[in-house]
């Protein structure tokens with residue numbers, strides 16, 4: 001068993017980011033436990049973290065070495081005080097403490113209300129956001145904005161931040177993402193810097209903008225910390241704004257008390273823009289970037305990319321990059337050719353590289369993200385979608401699909417396919433994403 005573990009570790013090392021591997025896998029000591037693996041970890045927090053974040057990968061790696069089912073259990077080494085800090089070199093500690101200290105994120109200058117194009121799908125969310133920004137901490141707390149990928153949630157929540165800063169210069173605005181909040185809480189717990197974290201999110205914060213709260217799903221420690229942060233801010237009549245990929249009542253893996261708090265204030269959604277709004281978004285972007293966008297090109301792009309503004313903008317960027325590099329005028333014919341090239345490639349043959357590339361583009365990730373061992377939702381769902389598309393539209397076997405994603409096993413692929421099927425049945429956003437990507441790959445049912 002000890003051999004199995006050391007070989008599994010070799011595999012894991014290749015599949016993980018080095019810092020993650022050093023922090024969470026290297027410190028584990030295996031103990032012989034007959035046919036099963038007993039992993040000794042320094043404390044309860046460590047065990048929970050590894051279980052929540054790396055268990056699936058560990059199982060895979062152990063399966064790949066032992067080729068049979070091996071039970072995996074954790075043993076907490078009690079009596080060793082605060083091993084988490086002792087294990088680290090001073091440099092490690094400094095880096096991690098800086099994460100806690102730096103926290104929060106900057107606002108993107110162009111994400112203002114002025115650059116936000118209104119349409120029937122976002123008008124409600126827009127007026128709610130303006131109202132909150134003008135009078136933060138008033139009667140609508142929290143403001144909860146939900147909507148699918150690439151529809152302008154981040155733009156909107158940051159616009160609130162910009163307007164608050166302009167109209168209430170004395171108020172302290174903190175913007176962060178769910179992912180960053182989870183990481184900060186983790187570092188703070190590990191390096192005992194909760195005081196710093198709390199000072200930032202409670203002591204030094206009048207308006208908390210937390211983007212993509214769905215990242216906290218299943219992350220109990222982060223939810224616990226956020227729950228108290230929320231109560232503190234709420235009781236002090238300070239404003240909380242949240243964005244999410246779904247409405248609060250359908251959020252799974254959230255504590256009931258948090259879910260109910262999400263519904264205390266104002267809930268509003270952003271729907272995909274209609275055709276006319278899509279055209280106006282393109283024209284306004286062209287105007288901002290000072291180039292001439294012929295109406296027929298805008299119409300063509302708006303028809304082709306109906307359900308995500310991010311994708312729409314991405315398509316326009318591809319077209320304008322092409323015309324700039326080739327020094328050719330921007331015409332409907334050129335736009336068609338640039339957008340449809342991907343389909344011509346496909347007729348050559350759809351392969352894993354192409355599918356991964358298109359999926360990555362759609363979600364604004366890199367192909368490397370898709371192949372990486374990262375397990376957070378923003379990467380794992382796109383990865384599962386890519387696997388699903390390869391199964392549906394190529395002759396690749398499950399092991400071959402797994403191999404295309406950084407050497408994953410066929411059981412992982414199978415689990416991914418099940419998961420994405422479940423999501424497709426319950427989350428309209430996922431279903432839409434799959435349809436959109438199939439369309440850009442030229443394999444949607446309408447094309448056949």
Ligand code: ADP
Pocket residue numbers: 115116117118122147148149150151152153154155156281309310313
């Ligand atoms: P989300 O956070 O919902 O995934 P983003 O806020 O990141 O989406 O929006 C994706 C891109 O689309 C951004 O560049 C954003 O500026 C742009 N965008 C979305 N909606 C609009 C809109 N109504 N007007 C102008 N730009 C928009």
Ligand code: MG
Pocket residue numbers: 153154155211212
């Ligand atoms: Mg966003």
